[in-house]
Structure formats: C-alpha cells, structure tokens
Amino acid sequence: MTGSHSAAIEVSDLQVSYGSQRVLHGVNLSVAPGEFIAILGSSGCGKTTLLRTIAGFQKASGGAIRLFGRDVVNTPPEKRGIAMMFQSYALWPHMTVLGNVGYGLRLRGVPRDEIRSRVASVLKMLNLSGLEERKVTNLSGGQRQRVALGRALAIEPEILLLDEPLSNLDAKVRIQVRSEIKALQKQLGFTAIQVTHDREEAMTMADRIVVMEAGRIAQVGSPEEVFDHPNSPFVASFMGAENTIALDVRPSGAGVEVRAAGGSATTWTGTAPVGGVTAYFRDDVASLDDPNARIEGSIVLPGTITQRTYPGGHYRYVVAIDDRHFTVTDSAYHELDRPVRLRLPLASLHLFPTEMIKGGNHA
C-alpha cells in the first residue's frame, strides 16, 4: 500500500516463538503515517503477540520491525518511542492522575510547570479537567480508561498501540470511548494499531483491518473489502458469515448454473469457482419468502421455521432444511413450524471451492 521509506510501521517477515512453539510465522504489514489499523482475530491467533513485539515486550526470533525506516527489532521498549495503552489500563495506583499522565513528560525532563499545563490540556481534551489530584484508584472504569489514554497521548507519540483497550468497559461507555479515540486520532494524526476481537469495534474504528489466523495474516483490507469480499472461508466466518451450504456449480452459457441439494438449479451471470463449492453467508443476507416464490439469481430452498427470537428491530429465525439449520434475519413476523423458502442471493454469498476448505490451507 505504501512505500517502505514512508511507512510509519513496517513489519517484514516477523517471526516470534515462545520456547519451541512458533507463534508468528513470518508476518508482513505496512502501516502508513496517520493510518488506523485494527488487528482482528480470535484468542491465540497471535494478534497481541504481534502488538507486544512491535512495542518491544516480546523478542522477535526473526524478521524486521521498522518505525519510520529505523529498524528497532533489537531496541529495548523504552527506546522505541511508541506509546501503548494496555487492556488492564496499567495505571500506577500510588500516583495521582497528574502523576500518571505526566510521567512520560517527567522522564523527558520537561519542567514541572510545563508538565502541569500540558497534562491540564490533555485532561481537557479527554473531559477529565480538574481531576489532576485525584488518586487513580478513586476513578470509574471509563475515567481510568481515559487516564490511560491521556498518559499515552501526553508524550505526543507518533505511534500509539492499543491492546483491547475497550474490553473492560460496559457496552454504553465502550461505544462512546470508541468514537472519542477515533476522533482524537483524526485530530492529532498519530498512527494507531489496535488489537481487538470485536468485529464491530474494528469495523467502526479502523481505516484498514488485518485479520489474523494461527500466527499468520489472513487478509488485509478496508472494512468494506474484508466484510464484503473475504478471501478465505476463515475470514468469511470470522466476519459473521457463519452459515454454510454446499453447492454445485457448472458452466452454463455465459454464466454458471448453481444447484443446491434439494433445490432447483439457478443460472447466474456472476463469476464463481466451478465444481463443488461451499457458500458462506451472514444471517442478514438470506431472507424468507413465500413458498412458491422463484427469483432469478437466487438459490431458493424449502424449509421450516423452528425457532424465533426478537433481538430488536428484526426477528431472527432458525430455519431447518433437511437436517441442517440456518440462522436468518428477517423484518417480517412468521409463525413457527411454517414451511418457508429460504432465499439466498448468489451475489451476496461467499463462494469457496470445497477442496480448499477440506485441505485446511485457507490462509
């Protein structure tokens, strides 16, 4: 995406091992100045290890990490000049808010008066004005989180790493702080990498999303790219396309003919891999139709509604087709045990050759 000399962070062929167990298998990533990157993945995929290696808390066993062109792979964390925000906030309980936020400035030899005024402006930015003398142990979760952000931002870093910074907050505060961090990043222009396992958080905050799987990068792209065009079954299901169905695709005229077990064949002009294919789709892609409907470009399968829940705004149904179950979101109310047709628009399905999934090599 960007040239190596202009990248704020450039990770090339980075390998990390815990003892004999390899955790990162040659990760390559380039982050442009001012960019907000979210690293998304399930537990144990190596996302936090990648972040901690960039920060210098974890030793790399191979590869390079360059910050604005400077190789830091053997530099201790205190000399890397990266700010980091920790999942546990890691505030120092024996210090006040002023002591915590001003510590980085104190280390840089900034005079006491200037520390005070700079901390005051940071606190103002974070809506914490007047809390300078408060002990951090006497703050609420949201306030502690902001103090931790203020401590990282007070040194005016060019790079900020965030390790699941919002996971300890309750849902309402989380959404608020999410937009605050994003706004501050735009305003101050620092480069940010955030590790998260929350898809929505990654989608709403990041310019680009990095999906990691088992110590490798599975896909990098804008939220739209990763969400709408996952490049592997893993990314598809991680981005919420958790329903799967086996399809058979055959060339037919200008397009393809798609057939599902138990359904009629549909011709489609889009591109699809030919042969045995597994389709991944999200529950909001499918819809429920009248049993006799027949729509071009969609697979239609007869089934029965076995479960209905109302999470708010729409209904979520479980539809049984033979012995398989699919979750479907639909705005209309349907009775249980009623025969329906499950409609799957081919253009919205993520199609992968079944061979690829069986082989297991989908990174």
Next chain:
Amino acid sequence: MARPSFFGLLLIAPALTMIGALFLYPLGYSLAAAFTEPGGSLSLMHFQKAYELYSTDILFTLFIVIVSTILVALFSVAIAGILTLGETPWLVGALRQLYRWPLFIPFIVAAQCMRTFLAKNGLMNNALVALGVMEPIQATSFLDWRGIIITFVWKQVPFVTLMLAGAMASIDPATIEAGRNLGASRLRVLIELVLPQVAQTLLVGLVLSFVTMLSVLSVPMMVAGSQPTMLTVDMAFRINSYGDYATANALGVISYMIAGTVAWIYLRHNVKREAQA
C-alpha cells in the same frame, strides 16, 4: 452472633491460658522487676545502673541493627528487582535458586561459619591473598562489628527478598511495561513504579528483621569480642555471671522500647495509608 458463648470461650481457653502463663505473666513480671527496688518500692535505679554500665552497648546495638536493616533493604530490593525485571534468564534462574539458602541456616550455624570465614587467617582473607588482591600483611580480622553486620545481612536478606519478590510478582506486570513503554529505564521502573507498590511489604519485612536482629544472642556472642557488644549479650552476662535479673530486666525494657518504636512507625504508616484510601 453477638451473644457471648460459653463453648466459644471454652474453645479458646487453652490458647488463652498458654499466652497468659508463658508470655503475659513473665513479661509483666520482668517489667515489674525492672521498676522495683529490692525493698519493693518503685524506682529507676536499675535503669540508672544499666545506663552507667551499658550506654555504649545500647548505642552499639542501635547502630548495628539500623545499619543492618538499611543494608538488608538495599540488597533485598536489588535482588527482588533483578528477579522481577531481569532479562537474562540464566542469571535470574541462578539467583532464584541461590538466594533462599541462608533462610534454612540457624543464626548460630551462620555465626560459626562466619567465624572461620571472616577471621584474620580465615577463608575470605586467604582467598583474597591467593588471588593476589592483597598482601598477607594487610589481612585483618572482620570479627568485630563488621562481622555482626555481615552475618545479620547475610541471614536476613533472603527473608525480606522472599516477601518482596512475592509482592513484586503479584503486581500487574502491565504497570511495569507501561513505564518502560513511556521511556523509563529498568532502574527507574524499579524505584519509581515497582517499589512504591510494594512499600508496605518491604516495611513489614524490615520491621520483622529489625526485631529479629535485636533479639539474636548467638551472633554477637560468637562473631565479635566482648567490648562493645549487643544488649542480648549483656543481658545473658548479667544473669549468668551475677544472677542480676533486675539490671537484665531493665536492659530488656530498653530493648522493648527500641522494638516498640519501630512497631509504632509501622503502625502509624498503616493508619496514614488507611486514612488516604
């Protein structure tokens, strides 16, 4: 809940009796004896005598125990710091294995070892001479106040380190990483971020060490000569040689007061912390 229970009292009665008979009664008796004239009336004559004979030893005791406590603090902070912040695995591993050994060696054995180690022709001087670090003529005996301090520090550092390293291991490691991330060296992290979080434990360890060192008889008796010496030796001497329990009791009260002062500092610090929290 609040109703006094006869069975409850019965349950703790054996323990209460033991404390009363074996601790409170002798303590009260020796306190009373320290303040009583042979005739039976109250007086400070035993303290006057203790002061006349042993004022140098009182100061000597204070000096030994205070210097030892300071050295114990320095060494245990250094060792616990290396154990917590060290990045050289073999060094941390070796230190972790070694530092606890003196805990299992009694004071009297430690004192005996120090006699052969620190003497004029002892192991330490012989080793230094053999290494060419110094000439045989320069060899001096360390079997004086220095020997006592070395033995005390050697014996008490593992105890305080054990407590301190445990406390350091239980603080959130991210608070250490946050400091380094902002640019603090490991030494600054230790002094400014880790130590304040474990100060309470360090204080407890040092208070306990202080009181222990104040009450050890074998080390000053075996390691150092007779003049000046520590109050424990003087007390034993008053009793064994003269049967002079009164003066020994007065010296005992002075020891209590020294230990009590330290306990008071500790309690005051505790109360202040609780008020802040």
